[in-house]
Amino acid sequence: MTELSLNEHHYETTYKSFCLTSVFQPIFSIAHRKAVGYEGLLRANDIDGRAVSPVEIMSQPTSQREHLELDRTCRFLHASNFSHQPDNNAWLFLNLNSQCLVAERPDAGFMHELMQQTKLPARRIVIEILESEIDDREYLLELIQHFRRLGCLIAIDDFGAGHSNFDRIWNLQPDIVKIDRSLVKKAGQSMKVERILTGIVSLIHEAGSLVVIEGVESEKEALVAISSNADMIQGFYFATPESDLQQDVDFGEAMDQLLQQHQNVRSQYNRKLQQHFRAFQLVFEKEVSAFKHGRAFEACGSELFDDERAVRCYLLDESGYQIGRSLYSNKYTAKLDIRFSPLLSGDNANWSHRHYHFRAIQNPDTTQISRPYLSVAGSHMCITVSQAVEVNGKMFVFCCDLDWPDEDLAID
Structure with a gap:
């Protein structure tokens, strides 16, 4: 496992000449009016303390093996920071680098060791997979089955972008589907796309998966997400990613106002x-x-x-x-x-x-x-x-x- 250092109340690690740490963006349940999960996201600084984009960090590896090592570093870092904070029974959403997993076919022991060291139970971990990155359907199913055997939940990320299709949803049977921001953005501008989004949410529900609409950045997009009958919602409109879990965000009041506005519009x-x-x-x-x-x-x-x-x-x-x-x-x-x-x-x-x-x-x-x-x-x-x-x-x-x-x- 990657060596971490505790800086005040948060774990950090070094990668090449960069300092890496975690931030968490809440994922709110519309009906429960509270955060039910947090997505772990990377933040980095160079040796002079200047912020470096996650994209730049992800471009540093020069081989699939290095990509896998960086991916594991990020997962361990996020899980350590998440488990170190007050327990609220929420999920931790962890992104996987699907491409390096396909290329390297790593052993299945890493996540088991991660859970042992962080004392984070599998039931609180949601593994986010970009299924469009993996052409090998059999291996993707093996990967999902492995995480399910561990006790984790599976989320398909960025559905609605690129080559996403419902055939993959029915075959993979994820627990959660995260709908790409591009759809909610277009739905906020077009009634026709809004109807399409509602239909997509309905079909995903019929397939047996919960729906998160991510990337919500405006009141209009929040109302569209509510109208679409999505289960959960995520985006800068409600909360930005922070190093501490934002358990005091008054999402309930914000949601009450949105639901009232939704009723007024109806x-x-x-x-x-x-x-x-x-x-x-x-x-x-x-x-x-x-x-x-x-x-x-x-x-x-x-x-x-x-x-x-x-x-x-x-x-x-x-x-x-x-x-x-x-x-x-x-x-x-x-x-x-x-x-x-x-x-x-x-x-x-x-x-x-x-x-x-x-x-x-x-x-x-x-x-x-x-x-x-x-x-x-x-x-x-x-x-x-x-x-x-x-x-x-x-x-x-x-x-x-x-x-x-x-x-x-x-x-x-």
């Missing part, structure tokens, strides 16, 4: 949705009533299409099958994207799996409004207004799609 979203719909509702219900009392469906679209938001009307039976063709507004027809023409005809289509159908069937004679979704008929965002009515002893669902501009979408 309420604003729902009000906006209702306003977008309310002016249209009277006309829609008038047309539905006319259909119920004998007017042909084909004659029911003209007044609805006076509203420029209305793009499509269609009629479903009780089982969800579409009856006849969809009616389109002239304005929408003029801008139809013919590339989606195979999806435009609804003849014999079945929409029983759509919320606007089954909600209407469950609540006849009551107008339903869907949340915004991507319409398969034209590939644009829309909301669907629907109502189930009985005509001559048969149940029908009268539907009308309204355009929903993507830039108007709020959080989920």
